[in-house]
Amino acid sequence: MPNTELMPIGVFARRSGLTSSALRFYADSGLLPPAEVDPVSGYRYYSADQVARATALRQLREIAMPLAAVQAILDAGADEASRLLDEHVAKIVGDAAAALRKAAVIKSAFVDVPGLPIAALKGPVLADAVEQVLTATAHEPGMPVLAGLRIEVSDEAVALTATDRYRLSTRTLVPTQPPEHTWAGTVNGDDLRTAVAAIRRSTLVRLEAVPHGIWLRVAERDDRHCRLLSEGFPDHRLILASLxxxxxxxxxxxxxxxxxxxxxxxxxxxxxxxxxxxxxxxxxxxxxxxxxxxxxxxxxxxxxxxxxxxxxxxxxxxxxxxxxxxxxxxxxxxxxxxxxxxxxxxxxxxxxxxxx
Missing domain, CATH: 3.10.150.10 (DNA Polymerase III, subunit A, domain 2)
Known part of the structure; x- marks a missing residue:
């Protein structure tokens, strides 16, 4: 018979937040074997010392941690476990960002509206300008526009502007030919950062506006789609004028x-x-x-x-x-x-x- 200090699987399930079926699965996989198994009845019993491991296991699975990675984290020291956890979260965030970008491309295909050519710029020059101006962005809850880059196309120039409220950075570029249309929009800064490498390796980049986004058309490479932010951009012209x-x-x-x-x-x-x-x-x-x-x-x-x-x-x-x-x-x-x-x-x- 099991030690009286041990808990049957039902009690342990309530303590740990795991279902009995999940505990059986984790026992069979070697992640959380019971402290004792009755040889006659086959009943599984767990100790109080196993609650912390079971709770951590549940929490890791709740953030979609693969079983192999769960095993590695549970058996690692604190520093290594933190590193592995950070790597997993970074992958989730990266996958989610990639999915958002792909979804935006798919949605743009649903709208049967031709793109509006707005400007053509030298790729390396545009890449440098984007990187320089994006240093003045910030990710702040409730203010997604601060993570965006404002693009304004006039008859003669293309202006890039960003602000995090403590800095305001702006750069004006001369297009390779006079723009065909005037245009203004705030582009998702993370999308632009992802596209910078492709932009830099392209001799010429053509900007094309579509509903809810812009296309960066690059020769001999995959075109890049960047989402537009719907929130109003701060009135930077007023800020500059009031200095x-x-x-x-x-x-x-x-x-x-x-x-x-x-x-x-x-x-x-x-x-x-x-x-x-x-x-x-x-x-x-x-x-x-x-x-x-x-x-x-x-x-x-x-x-x-x-x-x-x-x-x-x-x-x-x-x-x-x-x-x-x-x-x-x-x-x-x-x-x-x-x-x-x-x-x-x-x-x-x-x-x-x-x-x-």
């Missing part, structure tokens, strides 16, 4: 500034701009800062940023130098490529006490 007067300009080496930001010990960064140059300073007054040579015009100014806001804005600039246009310690800073003005990023400062 105050620039009071200070500083032109500094992009490489030296990035290196100073990388070597800076804290998350909060102060830029002290004066006649002698730009100094990257810390919140700690005892920290002397990193001086950088720069060409400065206008009023001396000290302004604070979070590293996660300033660094991407500088790193995506084009060319060896960047120009910082400052309007005050509490106003957005414009970060431009000193020799090419078609990529512009606004970076929001923070207060000196690091509050937004």
């Amino acid at each position: 105050g007067r620039v009071t200070t300009r500083a032109t500094v080496s992009k490489g030296l500034l990035l290196r100073a930001l990388e070597e800076h010990p804290g998350e909060g960064i102060a830029l002290h701009v004066a006649d002698h140059g730009v100094k990257v300073r810390s919140a700690d007054d005892a920290y002397t800062g990193i001086p950088l040579p720069a060409t400065v015009t206008g009023e001396p100014l000290q302004i604070w940023f979070e590293l996660t806001t300033l660094y991407p804005a500088v790193s995506t600039a084009i060319g060896p130098d960047v120009m910082l246009e400052l309007r005050g310690s509490d106003q957005p800073v414009t970060i431009r490529s000193a020799d090419r003005g078609d990529l512009t990023t606004l970076a929001m400062p923070v207060k000196s006490d690091h509050t937004a």
Whole structure:
């Protein structure tokens, strides 16, 4: 007879959240054998020590974990189990994103409407611009538009814009020929990231608008479909138009500034701009800062940023130098490529006490 401290399969099923039939299956597969089996009746009994393993097994199966992977996680140490779990979740997320993209392509085929040609751009140039501007996106619950890239096609140019509320990045591209139509839409940023490699390897990419999406037509490769976001994009033109007067300009080496930001010990960064140059300073007054040579015009100014806001804005600039246009310690800073003005990023400062 079994030990009186053991539980029959029905009681253990209630404790673990697994059905009796599932427990029999997991016992036969070797994942969760019972602590004891009555040799006469064949009844299965489980110990209290097995509840945690059974609960973890149930939870892993609830997120569609294959049996082999469940076995590996249950038998692994904490670090290895976490790694395997992260890999599984990443695969699920990737598969779901791929399914969404494929579903969008299928739905577009249901609509018997010819695509609208909107622009043709050089593939490598478009790929670089997409990657640069997408650094200003963010995935925020309830605000999916912040993860999108706004594409606006005028009679002469194609403008790409993105914002995460702390940065606003925009770049203007010259198409290979005048656009046939004006057009504007906000494109799913993740879809564009997936398409970047194919875009970069294509000499020419033709943009074609269809209901709920755009097609990126590439020669000698599979065309890429990107979904449109239905939410309204922030009025970035109003933001740009309402910027105050620039009071200070500083032109500094992009490489030296990035290196100073990388070597800076804290998350909060102060830029002290004066006649002698730009100094990257810390919140700690005892920290002397990193001086950088720069060409400065206008009023001396000290302004604070979070590293996660300033660094991407500088790193995506084009060319060896960047120009910082400052309007005050509490106003957005414009970060431009000193020799090419078609990529512009606004970076929001923070207060000196690091509050937004």
